[in-house]
Amino acid sequence: MNVTQLRLNNEQYHWVNSWLECWGAWVYSGRLEKPQSSLIAHCMATKKPQESPTRPMCNDDDGLLISRVVDTVIPVDNQAFGILLSYYVQRLSRYSIAAYSQKVAMPRNISTRGGNRFKKPSLATCRREVDQILEESLYLLHNSIEQAFKCRKRVGKIKKVA
Structure with missing residues (x-):
């Protein structure tokens, strides 16, 4: 596969980047519970949570959903996982x-x-x-996060109708 095929267009990049920035603030705030996302919680266990958020943060439902996606898509590559956490959670x-x-x-x-x-x-x-690595990680996460949001919204609509 050609490397240029693993690139997001500007709209896709900004969409997934904004969600990951909000998710990073959410994880950094300490709202992630250990049993729900073992890999991320393990990495963040040594970090001191921020008292008051100074950057946009997603809600708990979105944060948990994105954490599950990151846990399933990225942990195969420890280097990519570490870079993703360093960039979005620690804001390095x-x-x-x-x-x-x-x-x-x-x-x-x-x-x-x-x-x-x-x-x-x-x-x-x-x-x-x-x-x-960041570019490829965003490419891999974009479709998975988008699908997770779509599936969750569909389930929510079905529950309301029923």
Whole structure:
């Protein structure tokens, strides 16, 4: 599959990004209960919750729904999961995530102008990787979150009619 196929258009990007920003504030506030989302709750257990929210936050129903989607779609890749939490929950910049990634990176086979070499990745390489991982994570989450919202709304409408 071509990498360009894994890109969201602007409308899709802004939609999923705004939901993840609200979800990140919701998780950071400490409203996520441990039994309901084990992976995210485990990562956030060491973080001190914010006393009063200073950024838009989703309601509990939406937060739990998005947490379930993130738990099922992203946890296969620990690096992507960590980057997603760092970016949306802790609000770290892409640069600071890349700087930390480069700091802890182990030497690996990297393609250079002189051929393949076994070396530690540069900060620029780590920045490209963080950008790519976030972009791919948003692509994977977009359809799943959209479907989860549609299914939930359908169930809500059926209950009201019945």
